[in-house]
Amino acid sequence: MHFTVIEHALLKADLSVIRDEKTPNGLFRNRIARISEILAVEILKNAELKHFSVQTPLEKTVGFGLRNSYVLVPVLRAGLGLVDGFLKFLPDAGVSHIGVSRDETTHEPNFYYSNIPEKIQESICIILDPMLATGGSATLAADLLKAKGAKRLMLVSVVAAPEGVRKLNEHHPDIAIYTAALDRALNVNKFILPGLGDAGDRIFGT
Ligand SMILES: O=P(O)(O)OC[C@H]1O[C@H](OP(=O)(O)OP(=O)(O)O)[C@H](O)[C@@H]1O
Numbered sequence: 001m002h003f004t005v006i007e008h009a010l011l012k013a014d015l016s017v018i019r020d021e022k023t024p025n026g027l028f029r030n031r032i033a034r035i036s037e038i039l040a041v042e043i044l045k046n047a048e049l050k051h052f053s054v055q056t057p058l059e060k061t062v063g064f065g066l067r068n069s070y071v072l073v074p075v076l077r078a079g080l081g082l083v084d085g086f087l088k089f090l091p092d093a094g095v096s097h098i099g100v101s102r103d104e105t106t107h108e109p110n111f112y113y114s115n116i117p118e119k120i121q122e123s124i125c126i127i128l129d130p131m132l133a134t135g136g137s138a139t140l141a142a143d144l145l146k147a148k149g150a151k152r153l154m155l156v157s158v159v160a161a162p163e164g165v166r167k168l169n170e171h172h173p174d175i176a177i178y179t180a181a182l183d184r185a186l187n188v189n190k191f192i193l194p195g196l197g198d199a200g201d202r203i204f205g206t
């Protein structure tokens with residue numbers, strides 16, 4: 001299984017802020033954005049590189065650039081909170097939105113929107129969703145992307161539950177899963193414990 005919990009002191013500190021029920025929406029959004037930047041740096045640490053020649057003011061040397069093109073795929077709404085952090089380091093990435101909303105009674109994901117460009121076929125797709133709970137939403141997003149021809153995918157979350165990791169891995173064993181925290185369990189309403197509550201509501205103040 002490609003599953004990685006990104007370990008970083010700054011992540012642990014920011015995670016504690018967003019877990020706190022007293023954290024107001026503005027600070028929550030700010031810390032989610034910072035977490036996203038740290039995750040981007042850590043996840044792209046070993047990205048494939050291409051080489052080229054660079055002329056410094058003194059002599060020629062070898063230069064490096066990212067070899068692949070990337071498409072960021074935020075799962076609406078909460079995934080939007082992770083977009084800017086990744087765009088900071090992947091400014092040329094496409095951004096393709098997938099709208100999925102979990103039914104409050106059945107907890108099943110309901111699809112409502114997608115805008116997926118052709119170029120996902122040659123790009124690395126980074127699905128962004130801060131919460132991997134049952135894994136239903138992420139699995140649906142991955143199904144859609146693969147149906148449109150995506151071949152190389154990863155999923156970036158902030159808080160994951162064991163059930164969600166298991167489900168996404170069962171359906172899409174090729175997808176590398178990254179998270180800042182692997183939490184204990186889901187409650188009866190399929191919310192992550194200890195978690196941080198409803199990420200979308202806390203980002204957007206709804
Ligand atoms: O792993 P799952 O059990 O599918 O749950 C995770 C999903 O639930 C939340 O979205 P929600 O449906 O609340 O939509 P929102 O982001 O618009 O608030 C969250 O942002 C994930 O997309």
Ligand SMILES: O=c1cc[nH]c(=O)[nH]1
Nearest residue numbers: 133191192197198199
């Ligand atoms: O804990 C959870 C589970 C699903 N969606 C959230 O926003 N939080």
Ligand SMILES: [Mg+2]
Nearest residue numbers: 198199200201
């Ligand atoms: Mg929500």
